[in-house]
Amino acid sequence: MKERGYIEKLWREEKYNVLYHSQQDYNYIRELLKQSPTLNEVQLAINEALQTTPSNGSIMNAYDHMWGYFKHKANEMEKNKSAQLKTDFKQDKVQSNELLIFIKYLADKYEVSYLQKSTLLNFQ
Incomplete structure (x- = not known):
């Protein structure tokens, strides 16, 4: 699988977890995905989002x-x-x-x- 495939799989698995923690981070990552991020960049953004205490x-x-x-x-x-x-x-x-x-x-x-x-x- 190419890196983009891994990125898309990661986002499919994590998107609702990110949304649960922060709509702002969710929107940021969605915009990031429209560019050409690396898997590491997306993983870091997700990890950061998951540090936010859910409201x-x-x-x-x-x-x-x-x-x-x-x-x-x-x-x-x-x-x-x-x-x-x-x-x-x-x-x-x-x-x-x-x-x-x-x-x-x-x-x-x-x-x-x-x-x-x-x-x-x-x-x-």
Whole structure:
């Protein structure tokens, strides 16, 4: 695989993790990818982004982006659970890991391999 292929694979795996931490860093890396960065440059930018402490806004933004894969596939119970999780998260009744567990469940149920390969959802 050529270096660009490795860069694209890395970004596919890390993009939602970056978005979870920082929309600003996500946008920066997207612009960087339009140039001709090296794999090392992209990895460094990702590593830096992952040092940013996620805000409730960045967490919700990443959740909403990932939920977009399911909003037309999900059944009524799943749609209701998604809405309730969002409300509960905004009211500090649940932590962000509850959102991620739910998205991982949906990614596995609906076999969305793009999300299944995301480092953000690769937890035990």
